[in-house]
Amino acid sequence: MIAVRAPEDRSLASPLGRISPVAKLVLVAAWVAGLALTTDPRPPLVLGAIGLAAAVVLGRVRPASLAVALAPLAFATLTVGFFNALLNPANGNPALAVVASLGPIRLTAPAVVAGVALACRVGAVAALGIAFALTTDTTRLVDALVQQARVPERFAYGALAAFQAVPRLAEDLVALREARRIRGLRASWHPRMLVGLLVLAIRRADRLAVAMDARGFGSGPRTRFRVERWSLPDAAFLGAGSVVLVAAMVFGR
Numbered sequence: 001m002i003a004v005r006a007p008e009d010r011s012l013a014s015p016l017g018r019i020s021p022v023a024k025l026v027l028v029a030a031w032v033a034g035l036a037l038t039t040d041p042r043p044p045l046v047l048g049a050i051g052l053a054a055a056v057v058l059g060r061v062r063p064a065s066l067a068v069a070l071a072p073l074a075f076a077t078l079t080v081g082f083f084n085a086l087l088n089p090a091n092g093n094p095a096l097a098v099v100a101s102l103g104p105i106r107l108t109a110p111a112v113v114a115g116v117a118l119a120c121r122v123g124a125v126a127a128l129g130i131a132f133a134l135t136t137d138t139t140r141l142v143d144a145l146v147q148q149a150r151v152p153e154r155f156a157y158g159a160l161a162a163f164q165a166v167p168r169l170a171e172d173l174v175a176l177r178e179a180r181r182i183r184g185l186r187a188s189w190h191p192r193m194l195v196g197l198l199v200l201a202i203r204r205a206d207r208l209a210v211a212m213d214a215r216g217f218g219s220g221p222r223t224r225f226r227v228e229r230w231s232l233p234d235a236a237f238l239g240a241g242s243v244v245l246v247a248a249m250v251f252g253r
Contacts, residue, residue: 048124081119
């Protein structure tokens with residue numbers, strides 16, 4: 001089953017949830033760019049911990065919801081770090097100190113450090129992305145991108161419609177399986193279901209395109225149901241986040 005975890009109302013009404021989505025997106029992008037410029041594990045640990053703490057304290061995200069969202073990404077992070085350390089070229093250098101060995105397999109100290117650093121960076125990026133997703137409404141994000149970042153309306157609202165159509169694919173798949181069961185066919189997975197899903201997706205996309213054209217998307221000036229404006233908390237949020245980023249990078253040096 002395909003599912004999209006939506007942020008809770010308490011998170012959207014929190015101080016972090018009321019911040020402009022564009023401001024949060026810019027800050028997360030800046031933090032991710034900063035993480036790409038360092039190989040030290042300390043800045044990712046600091047930024048990831050601050051991002052999760054902000055989601056819980058300022059974003060009112062339930063720790064249980066945060067743990068459920070982090071669980072699969074934590075496993076992926078550990079896997080990436082382990083294999084990066086295992087396949088690191090430094091393991092072939094006999095002059096380096098060996099941390100662990102199993103037959104011909106050797107793990108040297110520089111390889112372990114590199115694997116830990118990469119795992120920390122991947123984990124920090126995942127934590128920041130989850131904190132952003134659980135405190136941001138997708139519709140408000142698109143409104144802010146259109147009004148504040150000047151993203152074309154057709155592209156922005158088309159992407160929003162595509163994102164919201166993901167759960168409908170699961171509903172279509174269930175309907176196709178039930179239809180096969182009614183006809184006495186095998187209801188388990190069958191390649192022909194892909195054809196049915198493709199046909200239904202094309203029909204939905206065609207209706208969406210007609211609906212967007214009927215509403216005049218991209219044809220000229222439009223009125224706004226929700227107006228997104230820059231505010232003092234947005235500026236304070238960006239300023240505080242920039243200071244934290246600089247402090248974390250200095251700490252890593």
